[in-house]
Amino acid sequence: MGVLYPTLVSDNHQVDAIHVTQLERDTVLVCLDQNVKIVNLQGRLKSNxxxxxxxxxxxxxxxxxxxxxxxxxxxxxxxQGKSFKSNEVTQEISDLSRVFRLLGSDRVVVLESRPTDNPTALSNLYILAGHENSY
Structure with missing residues (x-):
C-alpha cells in the first residue's frame, strides 16, 4: 500500500505534497513541486x-x-543538497545523460542510475558517503 500525502490549499489553489517529514514536535518539512517548506502544525511558514x-x-x-x-x-x-542555515548548495550531481532514482535512505542514501537513452540497461548503484538520514 502506498503512502498518502496531504493536499494543501495555498493562495486559493490546490497543491499536492511530494514528501512530508516531521522534524520537531511542532515543525514539519513539506516538499511541493520545486520547493521545500518548513511549516508549523497550522501550515504556516516557520519563522526562524x-x-x-x-x-x-x-x-x-x-x-x-x-x-x-x-x-x-x-x-x-x-x-542537489541545500543547507537549512544558509540556503546555499552544499552538493550537486547533474548528468543529463543519466536517469537517477533514489532507492533508499533509511540508514544510508542509495542512488541508482541508468543511461537516459537506454532505460532498460544495467544500472549503476551509488552509496552517497557521509550521509545518514536523520528523520
Whole structure:
C-alpha cells in the first residue's frame, strides 16, 4: 500500500505534497513541486532567524532526504543538497545523460542510475558517503 500525502490549499489553489517529514514536535518539512517548506502544525511558514523556512530548486523534486543540517532533493537527472542555515548548495550531481532514482535512505542514501537513452540497461548503484538520514 502506498503512502498518502496531504493536499494543501495555498493562495486559493490546490497543491499536492511530494514528501512530508516531521522534524520537531511542532515543525514539519513539506516538499511541493520545486520547493521545500518548513511549516508549523497550522501550515504556516516557520519563522526562524537561524534557519531558512523555504528552499527553492530549479527542478521538479521527485524525492527528498532530510539530514540534520540540510536537505537532499532528487530529480530525474541528479540531486542537489541545500543547507537549512544558509540556503546555499552544499552538493550537486547533474548528468543529463543519466536517469537517477533514489532507492533508499533509511540508514544510508542509495542512488541508482541508468543511461537516459537506454532505460532498460544495467544500472549503476551509488552509496552517497557521509550521509545518514536523520528523520
Amino acid at each position: 532567524k537561524k534557519l531558512a523556512s523555504e528552499l527553492s530548486f530549479d527542478f521538479c523534486i521527485g524525492a527528498v532526504v532530510c539530514l540534520q543540517d540540510s536537505v537532499l532533493a532528487f530529480w530525474k537527472h541528479g540531486m
